Every structure is written in C-alpha cells, then in structure tokens.
Amino acid sequence: MFKKIFGKKPDKRVSISGTDIAFEVGRNQTILEAALAQKYAFPHDCTVGTCGSCRSKLLSGKVDAITPFGYTLSREELQAGYILACQAVPKSDVELAVEMDPDIEIKIVNGRIVETRDLTHDIKQVTWEVDQPMDYVAGQYMNVLWPDAPGHRSYSFSAAPVAGGSTRLSTFIRKVPGGAFTEKLFSGALNDSAFTIEGPHGHFWLRDGDGPILLVGGGSGLSPLISLLEDAVARGVTRDAILLFGGRAERDLYCLDEIAAIGARWKGRIDFWPVLSEEQRDGRRFGMVTGDIQAAIAELGGAAGLQAYMCGPPPMIDAAVSELTAQGVSLDDIHYDKFTDASSAGK
Template sequence: MNDGDNTTTERDSVPPGAFRLEIADCAGSGWLRPGESVLKAAVRQGIRIPHLCMTGECGSCRCRLVRGKVRLKRDISSHVDAAALQKGHLLACQSEAQSDILLAVPGLSRGTETGALINTGGRIKSVTELNHDIRLLTVELDEAIAYRAGQYAQLCVPGHPSLESAPRCYSFSSASQGEPQTEVQFHVRRVPGGQFTEWLFAEDRAGHALDLTGPLGDFGFRDDGRAVVCVAGGSGLAPVKAMLEHMSQLPVAPDTTLFFAARSQRDLYCMDELARLQRHWPGAGRLLVLPVLSSEAADSGWEGLRGFCTEHLERFCSLADTSFYLCGPPPMIDATLEKLDGKTPAHCIHYDRFFDRSHLAEATA
C-alpha cells in the first residue's frame, strides 16, 4: 500500500481519545479508534500486519504485545495457548487497545520467541501437478530456513502490482530434514478468482522470484501418549503430510489414522507417499490411511469409504481417548469440532482452518 503524504499525516497524528499504534523496528506509527481492532486500524493505515480472514479463525495475524494494554474480543486459545498469552502473544484481529501499544509483528519486527523467523527471497524451482487443481510448488530460498512440521510461510511476488504487498499463507508440505534448508515445498490449490493461484497456474513460473516470511504458526504433533486421528481436506493435507513424515522419523510413533476428505477419486493425491509412510511406520504402531469421498459416482467401482469423515470417526477410534489434528476448509473443521464437542477433551483437539478467497466474503462481512 502506498504510504503517501496523506497516509503519513494520518498515521503520525493521533486524534483526541485515540491510542497510538507502533510496530517494533518500523518507522512511523499509527493510531486506533476506540473499539477498533488492532488489525482493522493497521489495514486502514497501510501497516502490513499479515492477515487473511480478519475473524480470528486463521491465526495469521498473531503478534506479540511489547508494551501497553489490550482487551481480547474473544477466546483465542485455538491459536495462542496460555503460556504464549502470558508472554504477550495475541491475534491483532481480536485485540482492542486500552492504551498506546507497541507490537512485535512477524515479517516486520526482528526476531520471535524462537528466533527462527526469516525474511528471504527465492525463486520457483518447479510447479508440479498433483491432481486437477493442486500443484506442488517447490521454492529455492536465498537463505536457509528451519521450521517444524505443521507450520506455514507467507509468500509474496515481488514486482506484482497486488501480490507484492498481500502475502498468501501456505503450509510446508514436507517434514524438515533436521537442519535449516534452502528448498521448501507447498501444496497450492487453484481457487477461482484467487489472484495468487490464478497467477501461478497461468503459465510456467519456474525461475520467477518469490519472497518468503516464516516459519509461522504453532500447529503440529504433540506427543501426549494418545492415539492420533488426522482429518485433512483438499490442500489441508499439506501440513498433515509433513506432520506424518515427522512422526515417521521418530523411534516410536502412536497408532495414527488419517481420514482424507475429498469429493471424488480425482481429488485424491499423494497417495503413493502416504502408502510409503504406512509401510515404514516406526515401532509397533500403525498408520491407517482412509480416503472418504463425498460425491463419488455410485457406479464408479469405488470400494472405499463414502460420505463425510464425521460419519466414520467412531468406527475407527475412541473419541474420548484420541488426539485430533484437523486441517482443511472451515465447513469440514466445524463439522468435526461439532462431532467431538463434549466427547474429546478440548486440549486434545488441534486444528488449522484453510481459508481461501472463496471463504472471505462471508467471513469479513
């Protein structure tokens, strides 16, 4: 966004009754209207706090309060646990200032609690078809990155009129190799009207520059001694696949079941990779992979599960004794959470809603 003279004047002049908004390591400042969320104030003034949904569902606007006081508009424990909250972590879209505030923002401020965040350039190495609407995006980075399976990065296209200043969030789709690496991969689903995916799918983009900020997010495997069920839909398979690869590298891994939600057989992908993980699952446990098709033709010969994942959960696990990891579109996540409500302890349910441009009109209305 262009910070011209008018924008600069608005950001530097704080009206009576408003609070000042400052971002660590960034020049200039902004201000917040009474009752206005930190994120809305930032967007209004061209301060580039990363975000997508603006409703507290995606968690991409997570940042840290360095100084000042805020009021949370809702429970954010699905993205910020109690320990992180005590350290000042918050969601900008769900925070209202109660005083002048100073924030540390990923991608804008130096360092994070792990010290792992980087901002680096890179180039597209390849874009490979996985199914009819999902591609494997492989990127070679200028600087090596260390990340955990389940985390994500923000991608920008330098020089593009809109994609340069509007980051897109994608989860790493393969497990880290145990040390910082310069090659990373993502699953990108084509979204009609989605600027990044329309750009990526339009032609061969190999060699094109990208900017990356990451790693971000705290989704990932927590070894709590319980059996594991993963429910993934669409490109939500990316962080789940990375997590399963990480688990397969452990000396012992728990019994794990993956429900892979899809409309039809043509929507399935990475099945060979999942089969290899099944064959080499460590320890005495097992990995069970169960595709579930909701719109497969009745006469197709498909012998696997049909319908929705929620219809089959109790057949394959005890809801009370299992830890759940959910990744995919909001309707799938919401239906699964409703199924687990009152049956599975809340601290044993971990999820990552995959918002895209088709979900945003309703979410930001």
C-alpha cells in the first residue's frame, strides 16, 4: 500500500506485436523516445506529431497524447485505434502493431547538387552526388541539411535503388512559394553549396501480396511512386496496378515517357490515369484525383486484397484515406507519405 502511494511509478512496457521487441518507457517519456533511446528502428521523422511517420496501431493498453493525434491522423485512423508514437505517453503496458524500419544502415554523408532538370513549371528533378554510396528501399526518402538550415527537409528518392547503394541520388522537388529551402534551390543559389544528407528513412515501400495495387500521387508525390514502380518492374512483379495522378492542368503532368516505359515492361496490367482539377481536356479525367478512386478500385476488381500507396500533399492523402476506407480498403493496406512542410505544423 505504502509502496503504491509513495513508490516511484513503475515504467510501462511496450511490446511490438508479431516480434520479440519489447522495451520499457520511463515516466513522461514518449513511446518513440524510449524506442530510439533503446536503439530500436522505430519509424519516425519529425518527432513533433506532424508527419505521421510514427503512426502505430494500439492493440491493447492506454496512452496519453501530448498533442492531439487528430492534428495528423484522419478520423478513420483514430477510430481504428491508430496513435502517434512520438506524442504518446503510455498510461499502462501497451501492445502496438507497427512495421519497424528496414535493416539498412542510416548514413550521414556529404553531398552536392550535380544536375537539375525542369520537369514542370514548379517541379525539378534534382540529382545529388554523395561521398558514400547510400542504399534504400524503393519509396524511402532522405533528409537534407544545408548551411544555415532552420531544420532538415525530406525528399523521396525518385529512382529504383541499385544493389550496394548509389552515390548519385535523384529526387523530384516542388517549389513551395515562400519556402525557405525550395525558393533558394529554384533561384540557383544553392548550386555550389555543401549539403549534409541523412538517410534512408521511411516505411513507404511495396508490401508483399498478390492483390492489385492502387497508387495515388499529386505534385512531386510522383517521385517515390516512380521509384516503387521501377523497382517492382525490375523484380518482375505481376500484380495489376493503376497509377492515379492529380494535377491542376496539363502542364502539371510529367514523367509521361518514364511511366509509359514502366507500362511497357510491367508483367501484369497497369494503367495510368492522370486527373486534372482545373483544366478540361479531351481524353483527360476532370476533377479531384480522389474522385476517381472508386472507379479505379472497381477497375481493379474491388477492394479485396487491394493495397493503396499514396504520396503528396496532406489534404490529398486525408481525402484519399477517407475514400479508400469508404470503399472497403482496410487501413492496414493503406500506405502513405504525407509531404508535410512548415505550414503543416499544428494543423
């Protein structure tokens, strides 16, 4: 009794379902802080509740939220029991379902920009050369720091990985008006700069399965989808797939040759559905890209066994998650990277 009243509150234990991973979380420590302190590759990026990378499913137990999970997670995710490990302090022992990061060495390397190519009026392909080969899984991203950086910026790899890693890393970067990094990048002011590049990060990759694949992208969100598809082609994946891509107008469409080349080599059926939201054109779908999800699922034979992969602006991802779950796709089969930026904080 006295021990209960006066004793130090015991640490809470977090176990990861389906693995032998279990760790103690100290008083007022978040689940993510405890996992990283104990050297577990728990998925994360921002650590402040905005990116969604540490999204995990609470299978049992209770947690307190430092900031509301609902700033970042959708209503469907909250209802299904998802939490953000970086904002969660356990109130009891808990069991989580989460896929830990792949067993690839995270490196901190020196890099510089060696090539830029305009893909659209506001998206460039930026190729980086780094002083040590970096390996990654198709769909992952790297963090970039430049002199006087207010913080890192994340950019997804746009090419399929090569065995043993590569010293040339390709990314697609969209100019964000008022953006601290992209304004400088697009002005050419960073062309001779020395960068620190850290990675790989993220757990956006193609999961095993034999059901159809629905990919949804907007803006520079095409980058990891191209990487993922190129890698799948190289590995001889035979699943049916539809790539839905949303832009405002025809001038926002890019990589059409690369997508056609993937289509020519794809072993199953693959379709590319570009959707324009502000310009009506013959032969093009018109409206929000999420408005075509239902038709794409029907075309792929229904939601059973379907996996969805999405990258792009947070509002697009949130709307797509709602639509996918409404169409019967399980949240466990929905994978995404939200391209959050400084304007996303606190939303």
